[in-house]
Amino acid sequence: MVLRYLHFYAPRGLRVARAQGQYIWDLEGRRYLDAHTGHGVAFLGHRHPRIVEALREALDTVMVAPPGMAGPWLEEMLEALTPLLPGRMEYVTLLNSGAEAVELALKIARRVTGRRGIVYFTGSFHGRTMGALSVTSSNPLYRKGYEPLIPGTRRARFNHPEDLDKAIGEDTAAAIVEPIQGEGGVNPATPEFMKELRRRCDEAGCLLVVDEVQTGFGRTGRVWAHEHYGVEPDILAAGKAIGGGFPVSMVAVPGWVAEKLPPGFHGSTYGGNPMAMKAVAAASRVLVEERVPEQAAEKGARLRGILEEMLEGARVVRRVKGMGLMIGVELRLRPDPVLRCLQEEKAILALKAGSTVVRLLPPYLLAGKDVEALARGVADCVLRLQGG
Ligand SMILES: *Cc1c(COP(=O)(O)O)cnc(C)c1O
Secondary structure (H helix, E strand, O other): OOOOOOOOOOOOOOOEEEEEEOEEEEOOOOEEEEOOHHHHOOOOOEOOHHHHHHHHHHHHHOOOOOHHHOOHHHHHHHHHHHHHOOOOEEEEEEEOOHHHHHHHHHHHHHHHHOOOEEEEEOOOOOOOOHHHHOOOOOOHHHHOOOOOOOOOEEEEOOOOHHHHHHHOOOOEEEEEEOOEEOOOOOEEOOHHHHHHHHHHHHHHOOEEEEEOOOOOOOOOOOOOHHHHHOOOOOEEEEOHHHHOOOOOEEEEEEHHHHOOOOOOOOOOOOOOOHHHHHHHHHHHHHHHHOOHHHHHHHHHHHHHHHHHHHHOOOOOEEEEEEEOOEEEEEEOOOOHHHHHHHHHHOOEEOEEEOOOEEEEOOOOOOOHHHHHHHHHHHHHHHHHHOOO
């Protein structure tokens, strides 16, 4: 019998040999500019020296320690994270994936409020586990065949503040939102929507869960995308970029939430392991010292500016959208040929979002020439689609 791998994703026709900074090399030695970064994970660049150093330190000292027996790496991480977390967040815990962070956020909301309702939005993506999937609606195929999912969820329209009074009520434990929907198509929330969501949650006594698994850690030009809106979460979920490439996720809550959680209310074998904590500490220091959010804002604006200029008037383009280095080019057609053209002809890796969007999630350390190559490559491949 030949053992084969059960793939969840369609193969991209590329075999990776190694990666460094903003580049990936395939087995033939061809170099690609990486605007995929493993769905945004390698936002600090591949193998950032500070992350490699931190992980090496861990490998040389400790790889495994039970969650109740943390060493100095715990304090080190808390200290590095403190300046990055929103003011009211006094507690943080680590898990292993974005979906797990969302699961915990939903569990906390139910536990703390004693209510069961969870409101989520059209176009949302929060992960593929049963709980996270129950509040995901970006693609009906993700849910197909898995129902019944968890009861008590209710879907409302994204960016329709007028619907929130009705959608959120006395039985609502939480509303969960992405400030910019990633998987669903790079759709930024409107300021009115975020403000009304915060107001309605306060009024109805439900917790606002902000899922920053994709938008967080500097990508949008602020440490957290919710900062653009002046709206603070009650529960913050993060993942992807926070470990500088190491698989780890995080949930942060204010003191008044943490106080209502008894010992043993959740558990995770790998959650908060020494490797993950060292990685998060190192990534946090890099974010501050290298002014990562500021660089993402500057380079994102430049990338977007060139793209908009080159694509102006293009019939196949609906709009260019996003914030910082989270950019979507929304087309009137499927984006697959553009992604193929980018990979094969321009040696650029990008990804899809929704059914019509080319999504760019490059690392913050792009050089000026990378920004130009990326913009030109995308514009060329998009324009080719319309035969222009
Ligand atoms: C990727 C993503 C998740 C799920 O993260 P996994 O690590 O794949 O479980 C959840 N929420 C958002 C917004 C994401 O982009």
